[in-house]
Amino acid sequence: MAVPVTIGVPNVLVSEWTKLRSLRSTYWTAIVAVVVAIGIAILGCSSFVRHFSPSDLHGFDAASFSVQGLYASQILLGALGVLTISGEYATGMIRTTLTSVPQRRSMLVLKGAVFAAAALVLGEIASFGSFGVGQAILHGKHAGVSLGDHNVLRAVIGGGLYIAVVGLLAFGLGALVRRTAGALAAFFAVLFLPSALIDLLPSSWHDTVMKYAPANAGTQIMAVTRQHHMLTAWNGLGVLVLYAVAITGLAVYLIGRRDA
Amino acid sequence: MIEVANLSKRFGSTLAVDGLSFTVQPGRVTGFLGPNGSGKSTTMRMILGLDHPTRGSATINGREYGAIRRPMHQVGSLLDAKAMHGGRSAYHHLLCVAQSNGIPRRRVGEVLELVGLSSVARKRARGFSLGMGQRLGIATALLGDPEVLMFDEPVNGLDPEGILWIRTLLRSLAAEGRTVFVSSHLMSEMALTADHLVVIGRGRLIADCSTAELVASSSQSYVHVKTPDVDKLIEALATVGADVVEADQSLRVTGVGSATVGEVAAREGVVLHELTLRQPSLEAAFMELTRDTVEFGGASTLQIGA
Ligand SMILES: Nc1ncnc2c1ncn2[C@@H]1O[C@H](COP(=O)(O)OP(=O)(O)OP(=O)(O)O)[C@@H](O)[C@H]1O
Numbered sequence A: 001m002a003v004p005v006t007i008g009v010p011n012v013l014v015s016e017w018t019k020l021r022s023l024r025s026t027y028w029t030a031i032v033a034v035v036v037a038i039g040i041a042i043l044g045c046s047s048f049v050r051h052f053s054p055s056d057l058h059g060f061d062a063a064s065f066s067v068q069g070l071y072a073s074q075i076l077l078g079a080l081g082v083l084t085i086s087g088e089y090a091t092g093m094i095r096t097t098l099t100s101v102p103q104r105r106s107m108l109v110l111k112g113a114v115f116a117a118a119a120l121v122l123g124e125i126a127s128f129g130s131f132g133v134g135q136a137i138l139h140g141k142h143a144g145v146s147l148g149d150h151n152v153l154r155a156v157i158g159g160g161l162y163i164a165v166v167g168l169l170a171f172g173l174g175a176l177v178r179r180t181a182g183a184l185a186a187f188f189a190v191l192f193l194p195s196a197l198i199d200l201l202p203s204s205w206h207d208t209v210m211k212y213a214p215a216n217a218g219t220q221i222m223a224v225t226r227q228h229h230m231l232t233a234w235n236g237l238g239v240l241v242l243y244a245v246a247i248t249g250l251a252v253y254l255i256g257r258r259d260a
Numbered sequence B: 001m002i003e004v005a006n007l008s009k010r011f012g013s014t015l016a017v018d019g020l021s022f023t024v025q026p027g028r029v030t031g032f033l034g035p036n037g038s039g040k041s042t043t044m045r046m047i048l049g050l051d052h053p054t055r056g057s058a059t060i061n062g063r064e065y066g067a068i069r070r071p072m073h074q075v076g077s078l079l080d081a082k083a084m085h086g087g088r089s090a091y092h093h094l095l096c097v098a099q100s101n102g103i104p105r106r107r108v109g110e111v112l113e114l115v116g117l118s119s120v121a122r123k124r125a126r127g128f129s130l131g132m133g134q135r136l137g138i139a140t141a142l143l144g145d146p147e148v149l150m151f152d153e154p155v156n157g158l159d160p161e162g163i164l165w166i167r168t169l170l171r172s173l174a175a176e177g178r179t180v181f182v183s184s185h186l187m188s189e190m191a192l193t194a195d196h197l198v199v200i201g202r203g204r205l206i207a208d209c210s211t212a213e214l215v216a217s218s219s220q221s222y223v224h225v226k227t228p229d230v231d232k233l234i235e236a237l238a239t240v241g242a243d244v245v246e247a248d249q250s251l252r253v254t255g256v257g258s259a260t261v262g263e264v265a266a267r268e269g270v271v272l273h274e275l276t277l278r279q280p281s282l283e284a285a286f287m288e289l290t291r292d293t294v295e296f297g298g299a300s301t302l303q304i305g306a
């Protein structure tokens, strides 16, 4: 019975957006993610200005310094990405979702797209917000940069893109693992384990692992000047996208085969 | 119409559903009965495309569930466990389901009204009692005004008023010509609600017949008689074609009614100490049918009806 099935794409997108916005945890996580990014920009840049000496400016990347709070935001938005799908499994909502949209693979793709889009918007708010606040503080010592400077706009927009892709990666892990705790552990492992375990690996692997580890690759987009031994900005983000798409793709493949 | 054909499901070493075939017709309430763990929920989950059958197929109006576009318009379902996110309000739970199937927003208010949850529409489902959760599940099933309804243990957790409400609702849905398929292990409830029964045990079909037939086909009703003059009564009853079994000073008479037994006794001048018509309840009929199939019981199955 190979009846081609089409689903109402706009219907599912609207429905998934309602699901996301109708949970209080979404609001709290979103607000905290943005506040943390801006707060870290304020603390970091104030401290820089307070202890400023002109020699600090050597090799100083003011843009990426001001958006460093995104490293904290990614954890919050990653957790939100995991919960967006693992929460459905934990509560039983998934059975309602799959009986209302039995085209499982399309459903999961659209759900992931809605979350990634929301994460992108939040990521950009956090990135531009912390950049703006940070540069305002740094300008006090003429250490700031502006969006018109070389590669700065790319770095700031890239901060939001990075958050969105990390969010999608987390969503993919949530869909794959299904259990919140397990998926969160997997998410932290993917982000932090390569750097944590680097010294345990044979030294000939170090450069490759450092280059291609998801977080290292993806964060190059936020660097205004290219870092030694690292991928270029867009190649690095591209590698992170590949991780996210591969994991989400595997989850999409499996959701069609597994029992709900 | 729901059609289940040769459906099987294996979980590791457990054969939860074993070659099940039956059809659920529109216009009546079909009860789905079986002891705990007999495979009712698993069967319903396969009909809804949540579990993949190991063998066989299940279709609704001729199509597999997974091939139905915007299925809420055709099939409404309530599963045995809560299938909602506790952090979401009743209103938003219904709204997201409605939106996924292109159901207008005003319908959300209508079904909330219908199940009596309007006053708690903005409350988060986490705080709902079991009964309120069931009502929200039923509201979800009714959103798309579907022709086919499937409910897994809908009276679970409901108070007597709630049970009466469900019974009335199910009967009125069937009276409108819809296909209504309800699982339960409460025989007494099904006796009042269902017109037709599909009984399973250990994943296999035991009976597929009307509720009345189930009682009749079970251990027949008999007349229980106590008399000090056993031999004389047995002789007299034999002349009217009754089957009599003697069991500890009482007689178990089949083949004739209690009135005939009384008349025969009067004619022969036999004193009776007791004369009762004993009929099994649906509960007893069910117990008898499924005795051999309950988990950890014997292995034989009894096939009646079809
Ligand atoms: N996901 C699963 N994994 C392994 N075994 C399962 C799974 N789901 C059900 N089973 C087993 O399949 C059998 C049928 O279970 P099912 O829930 O379908 O029964 P049921 O008739 O709905 O019972 P109840 O009246 O208690 O709700 C049981 O033995 C159960 O343990």
Ligand SMILES: [Mg+2]
Pocket (backbone or CB within 6 Å): B040, B041, B042, B080, B152
């Ligand atoms: Mg069950």
